[in-house]
Amino acid sequence: MNISKRKLSKMLSEHEELKAKRHPMFERNRFVKFLAYFMVAYYSAILLFMGVMLPMPMSHTYHGVAAFHVLDGWFFIIIMIDFWLRFILQDTPVNQTRPYSLLPISRKFLMRRYLINAGLSWGNLYWAFFLVPFAFLSVFRSMSLGATAGWLIGWWLLIVLNSYFYLLIRSLCTRNIAWAMLPFILHAAIICIATIPEHNVLDMPCTNFMYGFAKLQPVCFIAVIAAILLMVKLNEKVQGIILYDEIGKKEETEVKNASQISWFNRFGIVGEYLKLEVKVRMRCRTLKMQFLVLIGCMLLLSGLLYFTDIYDNMFMKSFICLYDYIVPGMSTLITIMCYEGNYMDLLMSRKESIRDMLAAKYYFNSALLLIPFCLLIPLVVIGKITIWMNLGYLFFTVGVLYPMMFQMSAYNKETLPLNAKLTGKQGNGAQNMVSIAVMFVPIFIERASVTLLGDPWGYILLITLGLTGIVTHQRWINFTYKRFMQRRYTNMEGFRATRK
DSSP states (O other), X not given: OOOOHHHHHHHHHHHHHHHHHTSTTTTTTHXXXXXXXXXXXXXXXXXXXXXXXXXXXXXXXXXXXOHHHHHXXXXXXXXXXXXXXXXXXXXXXXXXXXXXXXXXXXXHHHHHHHHHHHHTOGGGGTTHHHHHHHHHHHHHHHSOHHXXXXXXXXXXXXXXXXXXXXHHHHHHHTTOGGGGHHHHHHHHHHHHHHHSSSSOTTHHHHHHHHHHHHTTOHHHHHHHHHHHHHHHHHHHHHHHHHHHHHHTTOOOOOOOOGGGOGGGGGGTHHHHHHHHHHHHXXXXXXXXXXXXXXXXXXXXXXXXXXXOSTTOSHHHHHHHHHHHHHHHHHHHHTTTTTTGGGGHHHHTTSTTHHHHHHHHHHHHHHHTTHHHHHHHHHHHHTTSSOHHHHHHHHHHIIIIIHHHHHGGGGTOOOOOOXXXXXXXXXXXXXXXXXXXXXXXXXHHHHHHHHHHHOTTHHHHHHHHHHHHHHHTHHHHHHHHHHHHHHTHHHHHHHHHHTOO
């Protein structure tokens, strides 16, 4: 049956809408949808507020320099933030093309269609909430309406280019996770070049390049468009190879023999579950990618605090310190037991196995906190944060925040596939509420304790609370286990119903 490409494209768009509506979580997660829309509106309002308020102070940063020139000199910061946010929000065309790979439809047509849609996505206009008011309060005031439009189009082209670069890196990461280090090294090098010298050496080149958009210079537009076309071609080639390999069952796997980690044998049954924690993170591509993305964000925020004075206020210092400690465990503890839902029937066949698993998860995730503790030591050395803040958040996370997240094990009853994509629809209302509480409530507790008791006694209070949870961890783990067993039939029914 012959069908025009226009009709085929329309049919594929209808399929995408039906896919979202028929997802099993569509009806169940009404609260999550409301929360997602609320967060989009919330951050849009923040960007709009920044776009209105920043032009005035930026215009006084350098005498005689327009506000948009100041922003242009640091435009790569926005590009970096946009890139890392896409790991959470954007899917790859190869995932969207895969369901049609065995149908008599040209894979090249499908790939190009999804790549074009990725470039023209509404998500690439999200920064307009910040850039449009900024442009009219800065560019339009200094130049003409045409210059304002050219400047905005230039920004949009750079964000589209950034989206295709993300798609390329994301596709390469499916072949080898080491490709995730490429953008991290590139962004770290740019930040070092811009911040380590006394003056930002990238300021004038970036400003002149962005000023070319405002002056409607064709060479600037041609250069970015050519880079976009090159990225589209590279994406089409790389993602075509990945899709062909998947269809042909061409897959190279490396068996990691984690079962021979003999050092864990001394812990008995708990040691066996510690081995399981290692296996899941080594073999589950989603958890591995999620962990690396969160670690990359952690390094980026810590690097900004180390090399710049942008986040030198106490709230941001507290947020970055807390974020570094929450990241290693949040990827699995908020959805605790959801991945185990794939084999929950086997776990329930052994007495006390769930209790031993909870203990192993607590020990393993607590040991991971050595990573942020070592990462924050340079910030302690240069005086950006105190050793008391570092220790306070360390013990508070292990002894207070982890026990709070472990309570989700009694309520999580939706199985997450071990091969689920990072951008898949996950989470429910309770998980999102706990995530928000874990990310912000500790900061207010820390600020209140330091304000009332002073430094370091406020942090000593956090350490004391954390030590209390650590010393009594056997008791609250037993309490969590009993609550899980009270709801075991309800939870197992949910795990079976959502298991693929």
